[in-house]
Amino acid sequence: MGFLDIDNTTKSYGSVEVLHKVDISIEEGEFLVLVGPSGCGKSTLLNMIAGLEEITSGEIRIKDNVMNGVHPSKRNIAMVFQSYALYPNMTVGQNITFGLEMHGVAKPEREKAMQDVARLLQIEQLLDRKPGQLSGGQRQRVAMGRALVRNPDVFLFDEPLSNLDAKLRVDMRTEIKKLHQSLGTTIVYVTHDQIEALTLSTRIAVMNGGYVQQLGTPQEIYDKPENIFVATFMGSPAMNVVPAVVRVDGGAPQAEIVLYDGSKARLPFSQPNLTAWDGRDILLGIRPEAITDHDSADRKSGNIASLSNRIVVTEPAGSDMFVSMQLGGKDVIARMRSDADVRAGQDFEFAVNMEKAIAFDPETEARIQL
Incomplete structure (x- = not known):
């Protein structure tokens, strides 16, 4: 009480x-x-x-x-x-x-x-x-x-x-x-x-x-x-939410995402229990600060994945640089340091902190509890 x-x-x-x-x-x-x-x-x-x-x-x-x-x-x-x-x-x-x-x-x-x-x-x-x-x-x-x-x-x-x-x-x-x-x-x-x-x-x-x-x-x-x-x-900019498919490779679940050119990339989850979702659609949630360049990636994370994709827009914002790209047909925002050497139209290798990734059920929109 x-x-x-x-x-x-x-x-x-x-x-x-x-x-x-x-x-x-x-x-x-x-x-x-x-x-x-x-x-x-x-x-x-x-x-x-x-x-x-x-x-x-x-x-x-x-x-x-x-x-x-x-x-x-x-x-x-x-x-x-x-x-x-x-x-x-x-x-x-x-x-x-x-x-x-x-x-x-x-x-x-x-x-x-x-x-x-x-x-x-x-x-x-x-x-x-x-x-x-x-x-x-x-x-x-x-x-x-x-x-x-x-x-x-x-x-x-x-x-x-x-x-x-x-x-x-x-x-x-x-x-x-x-x-x-x-x-x-x-x-x-x-x-x-x-x-x-x-x-x-x-x-x-x-x-x-x-x-x-x-x-x-x-x-x-x-x-x-x-x-x-x-x-x-909650959060500014808001969490990125993109459609993905769970693929299990060698017992480890990965999020398969469609890139800007129609090709596909896979990002390894840190949550092994997602193996039960093999082959099923999910919505993948990642905060902008969990997508950055490799020099700025979280050194404490045990799961930094590389993602090569094309930059669509860059937005200088004082202490930060916000970078937009296309993932799964959605606009996705990455947060980088203000002096990051990036430009629109550039193919760039992003560092994605998959320890911060969240999987949502596309039907209920609820977080998949693991």
């Missing part, structure tokens, strides 16, 4: 079920990120935890207390919204302490809590300003301060950085992570940005179509995706 338990929880609007039997147990101090595309149900689930949406079936418990039917004000949670939701006619200080005032907290105590939070978020100089005088990043800090000052059991963040520009989003992401590390608070955070999910969380729930597709640590989600949706949604 966790600090926050979402137990077999569903949500329906009329006859339409939009969340399907969600089961997540969150320990005290965890940073859980709910990530997925628009319409996947992540914000609905967050609103159910907050009490802003009713639960159709199942239970939500905080510290073993059932929250079904409990008014939001009685749940001891704090929510930070995408829109900041600050009162424009109040100063920053008044915005931060308004909730405490409504709960009858004495003024000296409110003032002390405000100063502590302002110092933590480095917004002491903003306390007398109005929200209209603040930048987007400053407003987000104030919204966080309003949540922090209440010392709640659980913090809920609903896409709090989506209105910020790219650089500020990265800066605020770092601030939120530092805040979690220093306070050890329990956080449930909603985003559609998989980079945010991977960098902020202690665990991730990847959602799609109202279902939790996979729940795990960032490393588990990235290295061992349960299905093709998770594999291609």
